[in-house]
Amino acid sequence: MPHAKLWPVETQFVSPVFVGRTEELQALKDALARADAGEPQALLLGGEAGVGKTRLVEEFAQHAVRAGAVVALGGCVEIGADGLPYAPFSTALRALRHELPAELADAAQGQEEDLARLLPELGTTATGRYDDENGIARLFELTARLLERVSADRTVVLALEDLHWADASTRHLLAYLLRTLRTGRLVVLATYRADDIHRRHPLRPLLAELDRLRTVRRIELGRFTRAEVGRQIAGILAAEPDPAQVDAIFERSDGNAFFVEELAVASHEGCAAQLTDTLRDLLLVRVEALPETAQRVARIVAEGGSTVEYRLLAAVAGLPEDDLIEALRAAVNASILTPAPGGDGYRFRHSLVREAVGDDLLPGERSRLNRAYAEALQADPGLVPADVLVMRLASYWYHANDPAKALPAVLDASVAARRRHAHSEQLRLLERAMELWDAVPENVRATLRPVDYTEVYPPCGCDPDTKALSYLDLMAEAAVAGRLCGERERALKITKRALRLLEGEGDPLRAAWFWIQRARLIQAQARGDGWQEIATAQELVRGTPPSEVHAEVLATVASWAMVRSPGPEAMTAAERAVEYARMVGATEIELNARLTLGGLLVEAGEGGTGLAVMKEVREQSLALGVPSVIGRSHINLGSVLVGVGRAEEALDVLQDGLRITRERGLRDSEAWIWANLAEALICLGRWDEAVEAADSARRTGQVAKPRGCAAHCLGTIALARGQLADAARHLADARASYGTHDPMPQNNLPVTRLAIAFAAAEGRLLDARAELTRTLDTGFQPGTQRYAWPVLLDAAVAEADARTLPVAQDGRAETLERLFSAVKTLTTDAPIWHAYDQWTRAELRRAEGETPVDLWSAVVAAFEQLQRPYDLARVRHRLAEALLTTGGEEDRAPAAELLRVAHAVAEHLGARPLADEVTSLAQRARLPLTAEASPRPAADGLGLTTREHDVLRLVSAGRTNRQIAEELFISPKTASVHVSNILAKLGVAGRGEAAAVAHRLGLFTTEDGERVGAG
Template sequence: MFVGRTDELDTLNVALARARAGEPQALLLGGEAGVGKTRLVEEFATAAGRHAVVAVGGCVEIGADGLPFAPFSTALRALRDALPEEFAAAARGQEEELARLLPDLGEAGAGRHDEQGMARLFELTARLLERVAAEHPVVLVLEDLHWADASTRHLLAFLFRTLRAGRLLVLASYRSDDIHRRHPLRPLLAELDRLRTVRRIELARFTRAEVGRQIAGIRAAEPDPAQVDEIFERSDGNAFFVEELAVAACDGCCAGLTDSLRDLLLVRVEALPESAQRVARVVAEGGSTVEYRLIAAVAQLGEDDLIEALRAAVGANILTVTPAGDGYRFRHSLVREAVADDLLPGERSRLNRRYAEALEADPTLVPADARVMRLASYWYHAHDPAKALPAVLDASVVARRRHAYTEQLGLLERAMELWDNVPEEVRSALRPVDYTEVYPPCGCDPATPLRYLDLMAEAAVAGRFGGERERALKITKRALRLLEDDPDPLRAAWFWVQRSRLVQALARGDGWQELATAQDLVRGLPPSEVHAEVLALAAGWSMLHRPGREAFAAAERAVEYAHMVGARDIELHARLTLGGLKVDAGDTETGLAEMRQVLRDTLAEGVHYVAGRAYVNLPSELQSIGRDREAVPLLREGIAFARAHGQMDAESWIRGNLSEALYSLGDWAEAAETAGHATRVGHSAKPRGQGALRLAHLALARGDLAEASRRLAAARAHYGTHDPMPQLSLPLARVALGVAAEEGRIADARAELLQALDAGFPPGTQRYGWPLLRAAATAEAEARSLPAAEPGRAGILDRLGEAVRTLTTGVPLWRAYEQWTRAELRRAKGTDTADDWSQVVTAFECLDRPYELARVRHRLAGALLADGGDEERDRAAELLRLAAAVAAHLDARSLADAVARLAQRARLTLTRAPRQALAAADPAAALGLTSRERDVLRLVSAGRTNRQIAEELFISPKTASVHVSNILSKLGVSGRGEAAAVAHRLGLFPAETLTARTAG
């Protein structure tokens, strides 16, 4: 009989109702051992099965080891069995990657192992669940998290953080009294407690009344109140203990019970026949669940005797048959733990040896996906180093293939522990090719025996990939000490490269000192994969930190060496870096062509992680030279690619770049939405920081200084201070300077500028340097009338002028920024003229940047009004009207307010355009229409729909819609018909031209 738990069941049922309505739910169910968690889950799952597909998986304990991803593998298998067609459709195209979780899908792809490997698998798993749950409500139950391996914990945390769609409910249970201060589940629970989307349920013990109802259900009769009092007092309301005490009382042995918990748990086991007790001991040491055939091989009983022993154990409610019907498990884990703890030390190792020998003799005794891990555990706990070392190493390979890097690290550490206790002849028979994958020096001679250093190398990388960076750093330190006694430059350089990456990941520095040491070690050595990787990483580091000739030379040599030794991945990486350096150095088309070719090559060859980087870097270089519209389709393509291949960091970087491009092109609503996505999807801190920075920039432009400051602080927290890069520090300084200037803190604004000027603008950073210099010049111009700004003004203006003279102006965008900055500097001195601003407006009219164009039009209008003539007033009014339209469309409140104040002072009306301006020689330019907007307006005038416009101009319908909205705003009209009428009245498109160009 199910007793109590009304409130908890209500909570679960409400969550299921929300999940069925399309709002994913995440719940944690905690409680001490025996309090009734499994019973509650079973009751809920039975009822939920009428409305949803219920997939249950439990964490598996084998000795002291958990199986990687065991609960997810079991649950996904159940989900596939329940919804085979839907599951197959959701997994289509990603079967090789998802096979790491569910081997039934086929052979897991070899793939590439990197720090994003686990994140890719997690992203694909989340998308799989969302797709399967799109039409069918799904309840995913994961039990016994206190036994969960690290990979399972990481995947669960990822799901709880990222699930945003699908009719899905995820319920995870754990034993709260096992979560001691150092338990690995404890940090996860603390992290999940901070998520508003996760609800936590704690099961309390039964009250006396509930204990009475439970006893009545067990005995099928009303119990004696005195007995209820006694059992309630002794059990303290723990449901499992209540049952044990009640059954013991029914069997007439209550008087013989002691107060020892272990004795209470063993009392029913000790009442079994000796053969049944023997079988119970065998099952207890075999793991959470043990297959029947394996029990038979280890127990060494006749078949009839074994079945009778199992029947007795099942009949006494000690063991229960597994749901699949192929094995047995203890009905409650507390009893299994008590039986296992009662084993003698020699008895335990002997049982583990029997398990291992049986499994070696017949590998089919256990499921294929668990065989290697269980064999490693059995041999290790049998205390046989010679047998355990190869088994543990085999298990480490399986863990690596499943991207269970933390488990791989633990197994490799176990192998290192066993190493010295293994006979030399056993060690010499092991080969690096069988157990290592990420350590190039191992591949020099396949016949060379496996070395201790090889294990350390594999363990260091496993720790880096699995997030166990402190453990990995200690391993590299030990390895480099060993290499001091036995010098090997290639191996040492390889370990220094790992230290560089770990130091950066741990925020201990920028990693250059370690990379420089690696370069010194390989200098003068023949080309090798390690040599090529060191050069490629040095070039990539320099491109981000100190671009210049050294970076260029390193990238060229990396390409050459990688090609010579056949290291294709490294070659593609280095070529991509080299292309970016060429663009930054002014060889624009050559560099872009190289980067485009790398993207094509990586897609054709399936080098997905380099392709992900290409989708970040190539559009970024296009944006750096003002070709944002050309970059947008690539960025959208890159987002789709990154999502399809689970590259969350790449997706976050791409979304940040797309947000910047959309900002430049005047689609601020989508820019904000895209930046918000970037802050959520990134696996690492820096890509999420870029999204926060884009949001800060948008908030500043919209005049929301509080939001800008908040987002700026978030970006700084994500970036940290350990690894300064111009591409991060300069945009941060630009926003910080803008916020300080808007708040009247001119001293703080100057401090941000001086810090940037002191650091300098390395080659390739002009895309970040020009906006910063322009913002600083604007701040000085705006503060010209403030007495507090006068001290130090001359020095600041001199520094700005010097920086303007030295910064590159190789493309139209940078030249336009140079002219704008110089005009602002003259305004700061009170010497700017309408001619100055007219040149700036002309420069920006050739660019596709409506916000910047509106701002400089506002400046030109102010200069024209200062001249005071009627013609100047008419032109100023038209410029202000255009600027106001853009500010209103973008919700750029600061600009809108500035335009309104200027118009009010000049007593100008901004509601319609003066006839003189409309009759200008180039009315389209006067209206602020870009070349693309002219093309769109031409098709609007011809009666085309947004979809037809998109097809003719090779853009998306959404982009066409954005252009139409911008056109309506700039023309000051409310509909497409009015826009066509204005175009006709102004003679923008002669009838014969329109007919000739649209007839096709």
């Protein structure tokens, strides 16, 4: 087979006949066929140790290769108790690179520095800030994209074995991959030992999470039946077995395929009688039958890890090469050891045997072997691949029980893990270093330098090149690693212990740094807004000279305030952060602080200056390649442009941001950009595209708040389209996504606006007022006008629409007064804010029963300068209403044109409530909405004119002459004349009889769609 080198060579101890597993193998073949058709497949294969998972995978791999697929195998590595970060993915990508070198190079083009964290052969690993929160997500996204591209034209099977040994980073990457794969001819197949997954095993939550994904299929491999055991034995012995022998082996093995092999071979070699009933004896019987030298080599291999390289094994064994070869040959012929894939070393044919041999080692023997491995690697690092050297040394020295040698090795391994964004492993290694710390002699610790092992150096007046590494340095690294890998509870405990150690130490900068970490962790844990911790840090750095920590604290203060309480203090903090960051050369902090400053300037009314600053930061972050600022600059600039009414310009920024963030794997930034794009598209009247963008935000984001923004956008569209049930669901989703632990105006005010509009649409005016009252009682922070204006507008619209309802009268005057007062407090520096101001004032006048044509004309003129077709249609409808109410005959033509255009927009957008309102107004005013429209003919042969037909409809609904006059834009006297004419034509004495005639004839339709008179 062209890809056979990916698979180990089996011996005569394994049945050449593939037994059973018909359904399971067919399921894998079906998945391959679907993948070949362009639908990525994900499968989890579980079963107890020895049940035959690897054999099934091998059989499937051979079928896939024959079908033209490329198969890449990656196995999770166990070295003692330590897994290597991303080991199965690195191995599989290396195999893919060997099989498809050109395709993988093309797929990785431009992202080699990031992807080198998984596959060092691609180039030098990219560098970045120590606390790059996007680093893991970027690596995961780029890996997913790489696999999609590689499998675009060629079916690829990615097989990951022994997931029960997987490190946390591997588990997280696999989960991400299975959640996000959407394209490519790819099959991802992962195996695990089901019997090893105890209640606290770290794989258990991942399996539970993947079970909830409809795209993942889970296959459980059971034991063999007696008939299958018989066929397996026949294959091993190359002869039909005695039925009694089959019965005995089936009973003792209980159908476990590996135990069947061991028992069959033992029985064939005549040692069955010597076996006890213990599993250990069954696994060790053939090991103990080896020559003593071969047994010793097997013990050395057992302690070396899943695979031991030949040269390393030779160095540790210390045997003459001929003796070593003979010992290995004996172990391979006995099917104890087997050459590793690639032929570079040896491993146990089955991990159960390795575990049994390892468990049989004496405590002193185990530590001696680990020391021998460590010393061999230190003497000749080239004995193992460079990318695994530090991890292997860390494990060997640790298990050799030599703290002085283990501490620097463990610290080296933590650095390697950090560079690969394997922060879970970095945290575990740092915790191991802290465990070793007190056992290491002081003179050894004094030789360690933070510059060699850490990226986090909160300045404390010492040169990191000469300063000795401290316990607090390790705690700082561990706190950041815990936050980045999601182990926030552990990180919080570390920061608490660190701050306790710092009490009375006179190191305000380091203490401030830890308080900032606590603030971020508390926010991420939804335990609060983090302000108390940030304020403590700010107080600690007050009066200290410029430093990176000081700049970071000020930048954090400014960014916190920007989205919660923007104002002069936030502006000052941002300006000082920029100044201090420049002085100490902290470029990333400076860029982030300038971006914050630009947003604050816009909100303060200095739109031109603020936008110029934000655009400059965007260009600089792209030129310098700073991922966190690249994503944030597109998010914030796009959002601010939408907020000041420049949605078309925002669209260009956001679409460019989508391209850049997708190329760079900035998935959470991409989610925010999708959400902001949805908002821009709503403003521009491209609602179907906005729905797609919001759905993309919900699918893409790994954090809650972009999903909340997307839900708000979907709720806004659903409400405008009259889809109240959908609007209610999206409103609930937005509230759940934003939570209550960290209130922000940019989240809370849009949700409040949607809640007010939704309550009004359902006729729940009092609920709408309650929402408004809670917001007005809290007040609007300076700089929040972009979110506050829509709240006041929708509240004013609700009051105006309900002005004639009895429920609206109680408390109405107070509500309108509060709204008028609130309007006066908000700034109108941007054209959109000025337009909202005029619109809100016009609605408040309408709520008082006034319809000022001049004010509505000004509102329409303001919105005609903006690219907001839906808002323009709404205010045109109101201007037409004002013209028809207070104008003369000469105003009917302009009103008709306003209604025609507004109706066309509403129909195009699917805004059914607005379309119905416009239609109703046009009908009442006897105005055509289209050029083809014509007056309705006299009703039902009764001799009624079109106007009399309208009046009869209102009479039937119980309206008084004054109410009829208001709805039809006629005088009460004219309404009375129409009523008299109707009574005469119908030959009835009063309004009640006229309504009865209309009811009997079924002339009109009720609000629920039934014809009056239908029953």
